[in-house]
Every structure is written in C-alpha cells, then in structure tokens.
Amino acid sequence: MTTAEKYVTAAYCVIFAVVLAYVVLIAFKLQRLEREVGELERQSKAEDDERETVSVG
Amino acid sequence: MARPNRLSLTTVALASAVLVIVALALVFFVAPNDANQGFSQRIFYFHVSIAFTAYGCFAAGAWKALRYLWKHDPRADLESYVAIHQGVIFGTLVLLTGSIWAKISWGHWWLWGEDELVLFLVLYLFYCAYFMLRFSVDPGPQRANFSAVYALFGVVLIPVSFLAIRIARSFVHPEVFTLHGPNFGGWILVTYCVAQAALLVFAHALYRIELSGKRLDLRIRELRIA
C-alpha cells in the first residue's frame, strides 16, 4: 500500500470504530432505559390497581 | 412491548460491530487490488452494500406500511417510519460515496450515465417528500394512513424508475462515464458478501436503536400523564 492508501484505510477504520463504539454504547444505554421504564410502568400500574379499590364518592 | 423471541438490542449492536470490523479487515487488507482502478475501487464494497441496504430499508418500510393498513397493527406505523428514515440516511450515503467514487474514477462529482446514482436521486427526492408529508399532518390515524400509502407508492416507484432511467438512455445525452465494479471471483466475492451482510445487520441495529428510542419517548410521556 502506498502512503495515501494507508491514510484512506486509517480514515475508514477510525471513522467506523468511532461509529461502532457509539452504536454499541447507545444500545447498552437504551436497553437499560427500557428496563427502567418497564419497572416504572409496573409501579404505576400497581398504584393504579391500588387506587381502583377505593370507591369514587 | 418487545416480543420475547426477538434478539436483544445489545446483541444486535455487538453482532453488527463484529461483522463490520471483519468486513473492514477484508476490504482493506485481504481483498486484492483491482487490475484497472487500483486501490480506489475498494469503495465499491461499501457503495454497493449501502445501496442494497437502502433498498432493503425502503422495502421494509413498505412492508410495515402494508401491515399497518391491512392488519391494522398499530405499532407498524412507527416501524415503517423508522425503516424509511434509515433508508434515507443510507440513501444519502449512497449518493455521497457514489459521488466520491465518480470523482476518483472520472474526475466528475456527478455522473448522469450511472443509472443507480440517478435512481437513488429520484428515490431520494421521493422519500424526502415523505418526511414533508408526514410532518405536515398532525399525529394520528390520518398521518399514519398517509405515510403508509405513500410508502407503498415508493416501493412501486423503485422498479418503475429503474426501468424509466434505462429506457431514457437512448435520448438523454449518452455518457461514456460509468462506475465499474470488479470482476467477481474468489476473495472479491467473499469480501462483498461479508460487507453486504455487515451493513444489513448494522442498518438493523440502527433501526432497532431508533425504534427503541422513539418508543421509550412515547412510554415516558404516557407515564408522565398517568
């Protein structure tokens, strides 16, 4: 490979590495958020179920 | 929520990362130099893979649109939108990589003689109008209907435009300049297949990420109201 070609290869690899790292990190973060929101929804539903047993005057 | 037999988001993201790294290694270090164009021809592996990935995204968007209209699947509207969004992102990359390849090969930033580039330009205009349509209507069943129907038009437009551009060649200024792929054989075929698979999985990862983000948004908003 000539020097120019080495630079092109390096550019591609660096850009892709950054993008891939970003994608994997976001995926982890989103999965954690999904879990947390699921818990919040369960909590909220439980509270609603509790409240339903009280009759509306 | 997520269907239980689906791959988790992190699995898909990691799989795509691994595949893309393997593809990069093959493209830059294993695949042989093209006899005619040399090193610069390697962009072909990305350009064509991204092009087919974009078609795949538009097709997926149309499929989800069909599911929305036909089976009344309420989740399908958002899935269709995200798929088409990914398609437009990859379409932009096709136009960019194609332009770079054209500049390197022929010294022109745009080639009207390259059918695939022209087709993508037409589709790009079409799907950009999709967003204009979608954001011009308030959220609701009407917007979902319009988007779905328009997505179906898009998928019919793809082959019709392709045919149109082909038959237009006989009267539009015939250019000698086109982009040439390599002669397939051995490592070149393997590298292309790996690159294509890698980009498809990568697109799917991006699709799942955007979908997850948007759905979380909606769920959090609902929780706040409750």
Next chain:
Amino acid sequence: MSYFADVGALARKDLLLELRARDTLPAMLLFVVATFVVFHFSLPAHSSQLAASGLLWVAILFTALLGLGRAFVPEREQRVLDGLVLAPCDRSAIWLAKSIATLAFLVAAEVVALPVFALFFHGLSGATVAGVVLADLGICAVGTFLGAMAVATRARDLLLPLLFLPLAIPIVVGGVGASVVSAPGRYLAFLGLYDLLFGLLCWATFEYVVTE
C-alpha cells in the same frame, strides 16, 4: 353497476361546477400558452427541435399541476369530502370520478395547447399525441390521489408539487421518449405500464386516504 353510476354522478358534478365557475380551465389554457412563449425565450438560437419537444412535456406537467392543485379545494372548503365518505359508495369511486374530471380539463387544455405548440415550434407526430394521451391518464390518476392527501395537510398546495414530481419522472421519460425517438413503441408501452401499475395502486389504496 352502481359503482360506475356513482363515478359518473361525481364526475358530472365536478364538470358542471367547472362549467359554471369557469376558472380552472381558462387559467390552465393561459398558463400553457404563456409557458410556450417563455420557452421561446429560454431556448437559445440553435437549439434543436428536440429541446422544444422535451419542453412540451415540462409544460404539460406544470399545467396539470396547476389544475390538480385546485382539484380537491372545493371539497375541502365545503367539507363535502366528509359527506362523500359517509355516502354508501366505494371510496375509490371518489378518486376515479375526480381523476376523470381532471382528465377532462387537462385534455381540454391540451386540445388548445398542442396546436399552439405546433404553431410556435414544430409539428407533432402521432406518437407524441399518443404519448400525451397515455401520460394524461397517469398524471391524472396519481395527481388526483396525491392532491387528496395534500389538501388534508397543513402545507396544502406547497406539498403537491413535491409529492408529485418524483412520481412524474417516469411519465416524462416515457413521453419525451415517445416524442423524440424514432421507435416510440416501447416508450408508449412503458407509459401504459405506468398507468396500469399506479392506477391499480391508487384505486386500491384511496380508501385509506379519506378514512381513518
């Protein structure tokens, strides 16, 4: 066949309205002739005849857009569309009727425009006229469909050209091909294919455009 009776009734309504109001058709006629005059000034001295043929199709397309932009405005302004949807007719009949009415206007405009073009520029072959007829079918089918969507959005008449032009590119290719190439057969066949495919698609999906 009450479906065609419905279509006939709706189309007749649109044509009668236009006959009384007389605003869309004269505007289209004036627009197309003015466009030809602009073309004369935009084609440099030694441009080929072919350039003028190509520009004919541009003129047809934009004249059609002018007419299409107005197609559903009366329905929207007087909320007639809701009434039509409630009526016990197949919703696609609304689209078909409106397409036929728009086609009538477009053809009426072209009956004047094509001879004017022949006068200003050069004569028209039979293939060109056939191409115009086939293209009109596609333009009206797709344009009416998109017009119904556009009129329900906030952007309205800004949106229709954006939605319509990418879909109109194959029509232009077919039409210009039929006009300039010596063997126009396959371009006319292509236009027929376009009309068939998109006509079917419009007919099948119009229901979803007007209901929720």
